[in-house]
Each structure stands twice: as C-alpha cells, then as structure tokens.
Amino acid sequence: GAVVSQHPSRVICKSGTSVKIECRSLDFQATTMFWYRQFPKQSLMLMATSNEGSKATYEQGVEKDKFLINHASLTLSTLTVTSAHPEDSSFYICSARSGTANQPQHFGDGTRLSIL
Amino acid sequence: GDSVTQMEGPVTLSEEAFLTINCTYTATGYPSLFWYVQYPGEGLQLLLKATKADDKGSNKGFEATYRKETTSFHLEKGSVQVSDSAVYFCALAGGYQKVTFGTGTKLQVIP
Numbered sequence: 621g622a623v624v625s626q627h628p629s630r631v632i633c634k635s636g637t638s639v640k641i642e643c644r645s646l647d648f649q650a651t652t653m654f655w656y657r658q659f660p661k662q663s664l665m666l667m668a669t670s671n672e673g674s675k676a677t678y679e680q681g682v683e684k685d686k687f688l689i690n691h692a693s694l695t696l697s698t699l700t701v702t703s704a705h706p707e708d709s710s711f712y713i714c715s716a717r718s719g720t721a722n723q724p725q726h727f728g729d730g731t732r733l734s735i736l
Numbered sequence: 737g738d739s740v741t742q743m744e745g746p747v748t749l750s751e752e753a754f755l756t757i758n759c760t761y762t763a764t765g766y767p768s769l770f771w772y773v774q775y776p777g778e779g780l781q782l783l784l785k786a787t788k789a790d791d792k793g794s795n796k797g798f799e800a801t802y803r804k805e806t807t808s809f810h811l812e813k814g815s816v817q818v819s820d821s822a823v824y825f826c827a828l829a830g831g832y833q834k835v836t837f838g839t840g841t842k843l844q845v846i847p
C-alpha cells in the first residue's frame with residue numbers, strides 16, 4: 621500500500637516552456653503533499669508544502685510565481701514550472717502523507733526535467 | 737531548528753560485509769525517525785521507521801534503534817548485497833509538518 625505515482629518521469633523541453641508534473645496518491649488520501657528538488661549528489665531540498673484545498677506554503681527562496689502548486693483533491697497535487705529555463709533543470713520529487721507529521725512520507729519516483 | 741547529520745559517503749563494502757551508517761539528530765521534543773533509500777534514477781522509498789525512544793525499526797535485514805540518550809538512529813545490516821547499493825537518507829519528523837533529511841550516504845556494494 622501507500623503508493624504515490626508521479627509523472628512524467630522525464631521531460632525534455634525548450635527554454636520558455638511551462639511544464640506540469642503530477643503527483644497522485646493511489647491508495648490513500650494525502651492530506652499533505654510535498655515537493656522537493658534534488659541536485660546531483662545532494663540531499664532533497666523542500667520547495668513547498670501543500671494541504672488539500674489550501675494555498676501551498678513555500679520555503680524561503682522558492683519563487684511561488686515560478687513554481688505553481690495546486691492541491692485540488694486528496695489524491696492529486698501538481699507542480700507547474702512556468703517559463704522554464706536551463707537553471708530549472710533538476711530532479712523533482714513529490715511525496716504524500718496522510719495524518720500527522722510523525723507519519724512517513726511516501727515518495728513518487730521523481731521527474732527528471734531537462735530544459736534546453 | 738531540527739537537523740540531521742549523517743556520515744559522509746560514499747561507503748564501499750564487499751558483499752556480505754557488515755554495514756553501519758551513522759545518523760545523529762537535533763530536535764526539540766520527541767521526533768519520529770526514518771530511514772529512506774533511493775535507488776539510481778528513482779524517488780525515495782521508506783525503509784524503516786521508529787516513533788519513540790528504544791523502538792527498533794527493521795525491514796529487509798536493515799535495523800535501526802531510536803536512541804534518545806545519544807540522539808542517534810544508526811542504520812545497520814549484517815550482510816549487505818550488491819542490490820543494496822543505493823543512497824540512504826536519515827530523516828526526522830518533528831512537531832510541525834516538515835521532515836528534515838540528512839545529506840544522504842551513498843553505499844556501493846561490490847561482488
């Protein structure tokens with residue numbers, strides 16, 4: 621159980637394009653979803669936390685107009701990278717959790733975003 | 737604030753060797769502790785967890801014991817396999833929504 625599906629797994633697109641990444645909890649209701657960015661050989665950097673039906677809470681230094689997050693239902697959150705540029709190229713990972721903070725997060729398989 | 741410190745990698749072991757990856761933490765209150773594993777090109781998978789002092793989490797031969805007195809949650813496995821090669825992240829969940837991750841330790845097991 622506790623499966624999180626993230627897609628696409630890989631995106632290659634031109635600079636200036638907007639890219640949408642979906643994160644779905646398949647067999648549980650995710651009251652909270654998280655979006656992370658991971659640079660090569662580094663740990664995860666939390667970008668934002670979203671609760672269903674509420675605006676996302678962004679971490680310091682993360683541009684909310686650049687990285688649009690929508691958490692419209694208990695099973696779906698989306699991250700849209702608007703007007704992507706090469707410096708946005710990275711590995712983006714979502715996670716989902718039901719209940720409180722002491723419950724584990726369940727992760728998607730990540731999206732490799734490459735902006736040309 | 738909360739923090740997690742992991743031993744730096746990479747750790748290279750021969751197959752069937754004993755594994756220890758150290759993890760210590762700083763947190764207020766009584767956090768829950770986790771180990772996650774990330775295989776190449778994939779997201780993270782929960783490996784094991786412990787929610788209170790002296791709890792032992794275990795899964796797939798891996799174990800970690802929540803030691804409040806030493807604020808540690810070291811990951812151990814008695815006999816590693818090539819398939820265990822991955823990056824391992826120690827993490828804690830404190831009183832708020834955020835989970836704090838360590839920097840990850842890359843394990844490479846050679847035949």
